[in-house]
Amino acid sequence: MKPGITTLLLMVTFLFAPPGLADKGPAIKDYPAVQVADNVHVIHGPLGTPSPENQGFMNNPAFVITDDGIVVIDPGASVQAGEMLLRVIKKSSDKPVIAVFNTHIHGDHWLGNQAIRAGYPDVPIYGHPNMIALIEAGEGQAWVERMERLTDGKTAGTIVTRPDKAVDHGDSFSHGGLTFKVHHYGKAHTTSDLMIEIPERSIVFLGDNVLNDRIPRIDDGDIQGNIEACTHIMETGSHVYVPGHGPTGDAAVPETFRRYLDILYVTVKQYYDEGLSDFEMKDQVAEQLAAYTAWSGFDEQLGRHISLAYLQIEEADF
Numbered sequence: 001m002k003p004g005i006t007t008l009l010l011m012v013t014f015l016f017a018p019p020g021l022a023d024k025g026p027a028i029k030d031y032p033a034v035q036v037a038d039n040v041h042v043i044h045g046p047l048g049t050p051s052p053e054n055q056g057f058m059n060n061p062a063f064v065i066t067d068d069g070i071v072v073i074d075p076g077a078s079v080q081a082g083e084m085l086l087r088v089i090k091k092s093s094d095k096p097v098i099a100v101f102n103t104h105i106h107g108d109h110w111l112g113n114q115a116i117r118a119g120y121p122d123v124p125i126y127g128h129p130n131m132i133a134l135i136e137a138g139e140g141q142a143w144v145e146r147m148e149r150l151t152d153g154k155t156a157g158t159i160v161t162r163p164d165k166a167v168d169h170g171d172s173f174s175h176g177g178l179t180f181k182v183h184h185y186g187k188a189h190t191t192s193d194l195m196i197e198i199p200e201r202s203i204v205f206l207g208d209n210v211l212n213d214r215i216p217r218i219d220d221g222d223i224q225g226n227i228e229a230c231t232h233i234m235e236t237g238s239h240v241y242v243p244g245h246g247p248t249g250d251a252a253v254p255e256t257f258r259r260y261l262d263i264l265y266v267t268v269k270q271y272y273d274e275g276l277s278d279f280e281m282k283d284q285v286a287e288q289l290a291a292y293t294a295w296s297g298f299d300e301q302l303g304r305h306i307s308l309a310y311l312q313i314e315e316a317d318f
């Protein structure tokens with residue numbers, strides 16, 4: 001049978017579609033948003049690492065409804081995650097998105113920028129200068145490819161949309177009667193971490209400087225620096241803390257995570273001083289961190305965290 005005109009048209013459309021568009025990955029189902037403070041909402045993504053099942057969506061995108069419009073923090077891992085966030089926002093407010101903050105370079109937090117930009121072409125996207133520099137050096141594209149690989153192509157169609165406004169420690173923005181105060185304390189989870197405080201709501205968005213119920217990768221970070229970042233942010237005396245992954249809570253959230261890093265570092269240091277190598281001390285360190293064994297990723301990350309602590313203790317020793 002000869003192909004009909006419709007079939008031919010479809011073939012032509014397919015052949016000339018921009019790359020990536022024809023095989024865009026499927027939409028992500030709408031997740032519920034929880035109001036964690038007055039007009040502050042968080043979608044708590046599932047725990048775990050990017051997979052075909054979660055379609056790469058596993059962070060905590062947040063939106064703040066101000067008098068002037070919506071401020072978004074970390075719109076997720078893909079164009080699909082950003083589109084889902086916009087749909088969820090619409091259920092609470094018809095106001096436009098007026099600003100986006102990205103907490104750090106890891107793509108599970110910011111690749112959704114693309115969807116926000118598509119809906120709001122002039123929206124400023126704030127990020128740390130080190131994040132912008134890393135993306136310009138190719139790290140953003142590496143994250144696009146990593147996400148597609150880990151999700152079996154579910155994030156396909158995502159393209160790098162980087163922050164266009166560099167912000168750093170001490171910067172402060174006023175949006176619709178609320179202050180968005182930027183905190184950065186040097187190398188912690190990464191070299192590019194921002195924590196965003198809204199003093200009027202006594203709330204802080206911690207990025208991955210703090211996780212709850214999940215153990216992070218710290219391959220790009222510094223354990224002592226991360227401990228210090230936790231200490232500094234708790235000094236704000238805020239009442240509500242939104243981690244990069246896992247449930248929102250009070251000051252116990254950063255406190256509990258800092259304790260994990262503290263115990264890790266102190267225990268590795270103790271056995272390092274006794275002359276043990278990193279792989280010889282794993283059981284003893286695991287025992288000291290028994291309170292965290294149920295956290296997602298504990299078994300996968302423990303060995304890496306011990307090696308990292310060991311390396312950083314060794315470096316501090318010279």
Ligand SMILES: [Zn+2]
Pocket residue numbers: 104106189208
């Ligand atoms: Zn991260």
